[in-house]
Structures are given as C-alpha cells and as structure tokens.
Amino acid sequence: MTLTPKQKEKILQAGKIASEVKSWIKPQIKKGISLLELAEKIENKIFELKGKPAFPTNLSINEIAAHYTPYYNDDLVAQGLLKIDFGVHVDGWIADTAFSVDLENNSENKKLIEASEKALKSAIKEAERKSSLGEIGKAVQETIESYKFSPIINLTGHEMEEYELHAGLTILNIANTKKESLHKGLFAIEPFATTGSGKIYEGKPSGIYILIDSKNVRNPTAREILDFISEEYQTLPFCSRWLVKKFGTKSLFALKQLEDNGNLHQYPQLVEVSHSKVSQAENTILVDDRVIVTSE
Ligand code: MN
Numbered sequence: 389m390t391l392t393p394k395q396k397e398k399i400l401q402a403g404k405i406a407s408e409v410k411s412w413i414k415p416q417i418k419k420g421i422s423l424l425e426l427a428e429k430i431e432n433k434i435f436e437l438k439g440k441p442a443f444p445t446n447l448s449i450n451e452i453a454a455h456y457t458p459y460y461n462d463d464l465v466a467q468g469l470l471k472i473d474f475g476v477h478v479d480g481w482i483a484d485t486a487f488s489v490d491l492e493n494n495s496e497n498k499k500l501i502e503a504s505e506k507a508l509k510s511a512i513k514e515a516e517r518k519s520s521l522g523e524i525g526k527a528v529q530e531t532i533e534s535y536k537f538s539p540i541i542n543l544t545g546h547e548m549e550e551y552e553l554h555a556g557l558t559i560l561n562i563a564n565t566k567k568e569s570l571h572k573g574l575f576a577i578e579p580f581a582t583t584g585s586g587k588i589y590e591g592k593p594s595g596i597y598i599l600i601d602s603k604n605v606r607n608p609t610a611r612e613i614l615d616f617i618s619e620e621y622q623t624l625p626f627c628s629r630w631l632v633k634k635f636g637t638k639s640l641f642a643l644k645q646l647e648d649n650g651n652l653h654q655y656p657q658l659v660e661v662s663h664s665k666v667s668q669a670e671n672t673i674l675v676d677d678r679v680i681v682t683s684e
C-alpha cells in the first residue's frame with residue numbers, strides 16, 4: 389500500500405517511542421516483580437511519551453507463547469522465560485515489538501532467546517534483500533533449527549494498517565512456497581523458538597478483547613462501555629484491566645454481556661502444545677524504497 393509522508397512520520401514516531409520504552413524497561417525487569425506493575429509501567433511510559441498502547445502489554449511466561457496480559461487484580465510475578473510484547477500507536481499507526489528475558493539464569497533459556505533474536509535478524513536481512521516470503525520463512529526456520537530448537541509454525545508475522553494490528557499479509561516462520569516478496573507497507577516480523585514440538589493451542593481466555601460489532605446492547609452500563617471502546621480503542625485490542633481502571637469492576641460483567649451479545653471477541657491465551665518453553669523476538673519494519681526497522 390502507498391503511505392503518505394504524514395503516515396510515515398506517525399509510523400516512525402510510534403517506532404521511536406517503542407524503542408525508547410524498550411530500553412527504559414529492560415533494566416527494570418527482575419525476577420519477582422509483579423506482572424501487573426510491569427505492564428502498567430510500560431503502558432504509562434507509552435502515554436508519557438505521547439503515544440498510546442496499540443494493544444495490552446503481553447507478559448507471557450515459559451510455555452505460554454502469547455496473549456497473557458495481567459488481570460486488574462493479578463498476583464503473578466515475573467519468572468522463568470518471560471516474553472514482553474507491547475505495541476505503540478500514533479493515530480492508529482503501530483509499532484509492535486517483543487523481546488524475551490531469562491529470569492532463572494538458565495542456559496537453555498538463553499539459547500532459546502538467542503535463537504529467536506538471530507532468526508529475527510536473518511528474516512529482516514532477507515526482507516532487505518527483497519527475498520520472497522518463502523525465503524524469509526526458510527531463514528527463520530533454519531536459524532532456529534541450527535540451535536536444535538523448533539520455530540512455532542502456527543504463529544506468524546503480519547502486515548499492519550491504520551488501527552489494524554493484523555491486516556493483509558502473514559509472514560510464516562517456516563519455509564514455504566510463497567513467491568511474493570514484501571510490498572511497500574508496514575509489517576511485524578516475529579519468530580518464536582521452542583524446545584517443544586513447535587505448535588500452539590488456544591488456552592484459557594486472556595481478558596484481551598477486540599471490537600467486532602458495535603450493534604446495540606440493552607444494558608446501559610454495557611452500552612456506555614461499548615461506546616467508550618469504539619471511541620478509545622476503535623479496532624485495536626484492549627483488556628479488562630484497562631476497563632476496570634476506567635469504570636470499576638462493574639465493567640467485568642459488562643464485558644461478559646458484550647461478548648455474549650456478539651460485540652466483542654475475546655482472545656485465548658496461546659500455549660505451546662507440549663508445554664515447552666517459548667522465546668519470541670519481534671520488530672516492526674517499514675518497507676519503502678528501503679527497509680526501515682522502526683522499533684529497534
Ligand atoms: Mn507483538
């Protein structure tokens with residue numbers, strides 16, 4: 389897609405904020421820190437830097453590959469192999485980035501983290517060479533397999549558009565036959581490496597939602613919350629924690645009604661099938677005349 393100079397400016401701005409938040413939060417991630425506190429620190433910093441969270445901060449531990457965001461009263465603490473995946477948007481233009489940390493001084497964790505980071509680098513190198521999507525996937529797979537780990541085959545990178553976190557193209561993390569290369573636009577590349585069999589299943593509900601239909605709902609509280617969601621998050625994901633902050637715990641019942649009424653979709657947690665550890669690395673790239681990594 390063709391992006392205007394103004395849109396590119398917002399994309400770069402979102403990337404710059406993401407990058408700043410990342411280097412600011414990294415030294416603060418310690419074993420035992422509450423996940424709730426960590427998510428709020430990240431999200432508050434995004435606001436402080438004049439961005440908005442593009443989705444709830446994902447803080448997924450060990451075999452949970454993605455989609456764990458703390459509940460409003462969460463008491464889980466940072467431990468094991470922790471993936472920190474967060475997003476920033478400026479007027480709907482997104483930077484999506486993730487990194488993993490080892491909180492138990494475990495050499496296998498460290499190797500897993502190195503594998504997904506190297507895979508991300510090699511995928512970006514392929515994108516810079518205008519390689520096909522098939523070759524990008526192959527580079528990810530080969531890099532991760534060179535560490536004797538497996539890529540997760542049913543989690544992919546993705547195109548992004550204005551207020552759309554997952555739009556258009558998907559970028560597989562395994563070799564495939566797609567001959568096309570990345571067109572001009574905005575993409576997130578995100579390899580996952582695991583000691584397990586390399587697939588995820590849909591686990592428990594995550595408390596992360598997306599608006600799918602703004603049709604009317606009878607309950608006035610649910611209506612009020614739906615209006616807020618449409619206005620504030622539009623078509624980007626949000627979580628129950630954010631709504632409890634704004635409306636109190638009555639929003640939990642409203643969310644249930646909105647889900648039952650077909651207004652909202654709730655994402656499940658994504659768990660590795662063999663319950664093995666998973667690492668992730670992710671950056672956003674702007675593909676223009678050249679490739680710019682916006683979130684690094
Ligand atoms: Mn992400």
Ligand code: MN
Pocket residue numbers: 484545546576578670
């Ligand atoms: Mn992503």
